[in-house]
């Protein structure tokens with residue numbers, strides 16, 4: 001049968017993960033990768049994959065069913081997704097939580113007018129963790145929900161530090177408080193603010209002659225990503241970064257501990273243990289690309305979040321197969 005024709009915009013960690021994930025989908029084909037860089041400087045996994053300059057995308061509106069936007073949340077997606085939603089169904093991983101309402105509105109305005117379907121903020125947080133926070137809270141209205149990340153490399157925070165003036169390259173690790181996690185697992189329901197549950201550590205390669213004190217301050221005071229968190233910044237060489245920080249493991253869990261109607265304790269937990277944050281995130285985004293296509297075929301246009309997408313839409317199985325084999 002005819003496959004869902006997918007495009008990738010932005011070829012970084014997530015874009016590479018998306019290329020690998022699409023290759024795993026029997027109902028999808030990758031039509032092209034679009035980059036702001038010169039195509040010959042973009043090293044894709046499969047040399048047969050077509051790499052084009054992002055300006056060529058407008059010529060593919062009849063050749064691509066869904067575009068996966070893999071740019072950075074800090075600066076790329078807020079500008080790229082509304083522009084692409086004019087022409088394509090889109091899926092993205094926008095993760096600046098505080099800005100999601102305004103971002104949703106900016107994408108919805110475009111997609112409602114263009115008749116496209118744009119699923120925003122897909123991944124694991126926001127994404128799969130969001131779904132589990134909402135589900136467990138709906139099931140246990142009386143209780144507390146805890147989210148923990150790491151120890152691992154946050155791509156959103158790493159993208160954000162790389163955008164700081166004077167930063168040549170860099171990564172950010174998120175480290176959860178073992179003490180607080182123990183209390184949560186013991187059902188102690190600790191009253192700890194979200195910002196006291198993690199610390200953040202950055203490894204930065206500064207441009208030649210850059211003012212490292214100013215860079216450190218810019219990072220520590222960065223709204224939404226670092227301000228309110230205890231953050232440490234280390235300056236290292238490009239060689240050290242490549243040697244010690246090439247892997248991108250991450251993970252974490254969402255726990256809700258609550259009481260049902262007659263006072264029984266109930267605990268719901270969803271956990272992730274990721275050797276590759278980008279490859280897992282790309283797998284989630286690719287599954288939701290299937291949903292964006294199907295929703296658009298049904299005429300469900302405009303911006304959506306993961307809360308608007310019934311689980312069946314992301315599965316390659318038909319609704320009948322799901323009823324028969326998975327309930």
Ligand SMILES: NC(=O)C1=CN([C@@H]2O[C@H](COP(=O)(O)OP(=O)(O)OC[C@H]3O[C@@H](n4cnc5c(N)ncnc54)[C@H](OP(=O)(O)O)[C@@H]3O)[C@@H](O)[C@H]2O)C=CC1
Pocket residue numbers: 009010011012013014015034035036037054070071072073074076093094095096121122123124125126127155156157159160162277278281
């Ligand atoms: N919701 C969630 O759970 C998650 C969300 N994310 C989001 O995904 C976003 C993207 O993450 P990630 O892929 O790691 O970011 P990268 O920094 O690897 O890539 C971002 C963009 O930078 C450009 N780029 C990549 N490599 C280079 C290079 N060598 N030189 C110049 N430009 C380059 C690419 O655009 P171009 O090809 O056009 O140059 C790319 O799309 C993050 O900002 C985060 O917000 C990530 C993980 C989880």
Ligand SMILES: N[C@@H](C[C@H]1CC(C(=O)O)=NO1)C(=O)O
Pocket residue numbers: 095123124125126149150152153154155156157173174250277
């Ligand atoms: N969006 C995150 C996914 C998780 C990781 C995270 C953190 O370490 O703060 N928050 O959410 C990412 O870009 O990796």
